[in-house]
Amino acid sequence: MSRFRLARWWPLLVAGILGAQQPAPAARDRTSAVFNRYAPYVVKIQVIETGSGAKATLGSGFFVTPDGLVITNYHVVSKAITRPGRYRVELIDRAGQTIPVSIAAIDVVHDLSCLRSGSSGHPYFPLQPAGISQGSRLFSLGNPKDLGLGIVEGTYNGLLEHTLYPRIHLTASLNPGMSGGPTIDEAGNVIGVNVSTEGNQVSFLIPTDRVRALLQVARGLAASSPAPSLDTVAAQLRRHQAEYLQPIFAEPTQRLTLGPFQVVTQPAPFFRCWGDVLPAEGKPYEISTHRCQTDDDIYLDEDQTTGWLSVSYQLITTKQMNAMQFFSQYGKTFGADNSPAGIEAYVTNWQCSVHNVRSDRTRMRTMLCLRRYTGLGELYDMNLKAAVLGGSGVGLVATLNLTGVTFDNVTALSTRFLKQIAWR
Amino acid sequence: MALILELRDRHASTSWHRLTGVAVTLGRAFSNDLIVDDPHADGIHVRIEVDPSGGCTVTDLGSMNGTFVDGLRVTGPQAVRPGMEVVFGRSKVWIHDADEPVPPAVAETAQRLPAVARWTLTGTGSAMVAATVVAVSALMGWTGSTNRSTASDTITAAFVGLLFIGVWAGIWGAVTRGRDRRFRFRAHLAVVASVFLALAVVNAMSEWLQFYFPGVWIIGAVAAAIFYAAIGGVVVAHLSVAGSLTPRGRLYAGLGVCAAIGGLAFLGTLGNDKFTDVPRYSAQLKPVPGGFVFATPVDDFAAAIRETKAKADEAAAKAASATRQ
Numbered sequence: 001m002s003r004f005r006l007a008r009w010w011p012l013l014v015a016g017i018l019g020a021q022q023p024a025p026a027a028r029d030r031t032s033a034v035f036n037r038y039a040p041y042v043v044k045i046q047v048i049e050t051g052s053g054a055k056a057t058l059g060s061g062f063f064v065t066p067d068g069l070v071i072t073n074y075h076v077v078s079k080a081i082t083r084p085g086r087y088r089v090e091l092i093d094r095a096g097q098t099i100p101v102s103i104a105a106i107d108v109v110h111d112l113s114c115l116r117s118g119s120s121g122h123p124y125f126p127l128q129p130a131g132i133s134q135g136s137r138l139f140s141l142g143n144p145k146d147l148g149l150g151i152v153e154g155t156y157n158g159l160l161e162h163t164l165y166p167r168i169h170l171t172a173s174l175n176p177g178m179s180g181g182p183t184i185d186e187a188g189n190v191i192g193v194n195v196s197t198e199g200n201q202v203s204f205l206i207p208t209d210r211v212r213a214l215l216q217v218a219r220g221l222a223a224s225s226p227a228p229s230l231d232t233v234a235a236q237l238r239r240h241q242a243e244y245l246q247p248i249f250a251e252p253t254q255r256l257t258l259g260p261f262q263v264v265t266q267p268a269p270f271f272r273c274w275g276d277v278l279p280a281e282g283k284p285y286e287i288s289t290h291r292c293q294t295d296d297d298i299y300l301d302e303d304q305t306t307g308w309l310s311v312s313y314q315l316i317t318t319k320q321m322n323a324m325q326f327f328s329q330y331g332k333t334f335g336a337d338n339s340p341a342g343i344e345a346y347v348t349n350w351q352c353s354v355h356n357v358r359s360d361r362t363r364m365r366t367m368l369c370l371r372r373y374t375g376l377g378e379l380y381d382m383n384l385k386a387a388v389l390g391g392s393g394v395g396l397v398a399t400l401n402l403t404g405v406t407f408d409n410v411t412a413l414s415t416r417f418l419k420q421i422a423w424r
Numbered sequence: 425m426a427l428i429l430e431l432r433d434r435h436a437s438t439s440w441h442r443l444t445g446v447a448v449t450l451g452r453a454f455s456n457d458l459i460v461d462d463p464h465a466d467g468i469h470v471r472i473e474v475d476p477s478g479g480c481t482v483t484d485l486g487s488m489n490g491t492f493v494d495g496l497r498v499t500g501p502q503a504v505r506p507g508m509e510v511v512f513g514r515s516k517v518w519i520h521d522a523d524e525p526v527p528p529a530v531a532e533t534a535q536r537l538p539a540v541a542r543w544t545l546t547g548t549g550s551a552m553v554a555a556t557v558v559a560v561s562a563l564m565g566w567t568g569s570t571n572r573s574t575a576s577d578t579i580t581a582a583f584v585g586l587l588f589i590g591v592w593a594g595i596w597g598a599v600t601r602g603r604d605r606r607f608r609f610r611a612h613l614a615v616v617a618s619v620f621l622a623l624a625v626v627n628a629m630s631e632w633l634q635f636y637f638p639g640v641w642i643i644g645a646v647a648a649a650i651f652y653a654a655i656g657g658v659v660v661a662h663l664s665v666a667g668s669l670t671p672r673g674r675l676y677a678g679l680g681v682c683a684a685i686g687g688l689a690f691l692g693t694l695g696n697d698k699f700t701d702v703p704r705y706s707a708q709l710k711p712v713p714g715g716f717v718f719a720t721p722v723d724d725f726a727a728a729i730r731e732t733k734a735k736a737d738e739a740a741a742k743a744a745s746a747t748r749q
Binding site: 282283284285320321322323324325326327328329330331332334335337339340341342343344347348349350351352353354355356357358359361362363364365366367368369370371372373374375378380383387389390395407410411412414415418419 | 566567568569570571572574635636638639697699700701702703704705706707708709710711712713714715717718719720721722723725726728729731732733735736737739740742743744747
């Protein structure tokens with residue numbers, strides 16, 4: 001399942017935004033009316049590399065106050081936060097005027113940012129709460145790369161269930177570049193902020209209540225307050241992981257039987273779990289996989305995300321191999337890499353240690369790999385693997401991946417995880 | 425009492441002649457009794473004669489460059505005894521007593537070895553040695569096979585093992601043939617086979633020890649040290665079998681190869697600092713009943729991983745200071 005952020009700067013095909021759907025003549029008039037009325041509220045956001053003057057990121061945004069505060073995604077302006085000296089942010093309004101902006105406040109966890117343009121006189125969305133029902137018609141505005149302001153019609157399909165980061169499901173063809181733009185109903189109420197798409201008309205919005213919360217913060221800051229930095233990002237990540245990690249593995253939600261083992265699955269409601277079996281043809285062993293992952297993640301940079309968890313179990317069984325051969329394959333499965341990806345700008349190399357651990361009647365070979373984020377305080381990624389020992393023709397490799405967590409949570413969760421792996 | 429004349433010419437090639445009481449002349453000319461090919465010697469340079477009492481006299485016959493006994497130039501007839509060195513031109517002469525005792529013959533190398541080693545040099549012995557290597561390779565291939573048909577893995581491993589020691593021994597034999605043109609293939613085969621088997625044992629022991637004691641890095645270090653020492657040792661052993669170089673020369677050759685391989689390995693580890701988002705660890709698992717493994721209680725796991733945290737913190741601090749520069 002791949003999820004595309006909408007602020008990509010690669011050239012892409014935008015197949016007839018306006019012509020993609022063929023509404024009835026009356027409906028088309030409605031769309032035109034919405035577009036004409038609300039286009040001036042929406043701006044194009046550019047992140048410029050100060051050295052070369054080249055555009056590094058393109059996205060969209062919209063005015064929310066009379067004094068020119070603008071809302072967009074965090075991932076649109078993230079480069080200016082991580083390397084403040086090398087990038088600057090500016091917006092281009094409907095009239096074509098380029099206005100430099102500063103970043104007033106950010107919400108890394110919900111992928112939002114509030115920019116200060118200092119330019120008044122633009123129409124703005126007041127962001128009051130609005131009722132909405134499943135199937136309502138919505139309109140998304142934004143700036144696909146260099147093609148000017150566009151509008152896309154879509155259908156509201158409710159808040160996603162079981163996600164860690166709240167998202168509205170919109171059925172519409174949102175395109176990269178429309179990130180940060182508003183999705184509104186016909187009356188001009190902002191229902192959500194465009195954030196990502198999976199293609200095939202499956203797109204996602206950030207609900208407006210998060211935007212209101214961020215705006216509250218931004219309003220409370222003077223224009224001369226220092227811009228948010230990586231320290232702000234670090235503090236938000238730290239606070240966030242302290243909250244959502246509490247219940248995981250603490251009270252077992254569901255038990256799963258895998259061969260002669262019993263493990264915990266669905267550690268919290270916001271995980272999605274699924275299972276698979278590797279075909280046994282041509283191999284003298286069989287591997288059944290069960291995997292749970294949090295659906296969404298927090299964007300830090302183009303190739304670096306954080307704030308997600310995954311749990312996986314691989315049951316290996318054989319009827320043919322002898323003990324030495326089986327453990328040779330068991331070792332290969334244990335050693336297969338399933339750790340989180342990362343880039344040098346954000347994380348260090350993995351530091352790994354291997355231990356033999358016992359818990360009740362179970363003995364496991366555990367491998368814990370830890371890496372720390374550079375410049376984000378004491379936050380770590382963890383890849384913990386346990387291989388249950390002592391089985392005859394059967395083995396279990398259990399993996400827990402944590403991203404963006406404090407060391408206390410690393411120890412707490414890894415201990416809880418290891419404790420719940422047991423023979424039946 | 426006869427006397428023997430030892431003549432060493434300017435090419436260091438030596439000949440011995442029996443002095444039978446008649447005088448012998450030495451020089452470049454063909455009319456001499458002993459002809460030397462020495463441009464610094466006169467046509468007729470020196471005369472050596474034995475008197476009835478057994479004494480020996482050297483007389484220079486008017487040469488340009490002179491004749492020297494133990495470094496002193498002779499003017500008239502000079503008495504010479506066994507042990508004194510006579511030099512003319514670039515040639516040297518010594519007188520020996522015919523009854524001088526000589527050390528006994530040296531036994532052939534093979535006969536000085538223990539019985540087991542001698543057996544590996546026989547036809548049956550070397551065949552058994554090769555068979556052992558094949559068997560061990562086959563076993564390693566078989567136990568590591570994760571495919572449906574273990575036969576192909578086993579046979580491949582056996583074949584590779586045999587080929588490796590055969591080619592290795594053959595190359596050593598060919599390269600060190602030396603002047604006596606002897607291949608000594610069986611001896612070289614015995615050497616490489618025994619080192620191969622020894623290293624296989626060390627490797628297996630190291631794997632099992634590392635399985636039982638995962639935190640103890642010294643096990644891996646010792647195994648690596650043994651491996652490098654074995655590489656140096658096998659070089660020394662092959663050179664000894666061939667009789668090449670001097671004992672000290674062989675030792676230096678072995679140390680040199682050991683240091684070179686070890687140095688290369690060390691250079692390889694210098695790349696470990698480069699960034700990668702793939703973890704590096706040993707994933708070896710061994711089939712042992714759970715009860716026989718010493719294990720940390722899970723409640724102590726948190727304390728056990730503090731060291732890993734420290735390493736991660738150190739890496740982050742290094743990266744942060746690197747970007748600051």
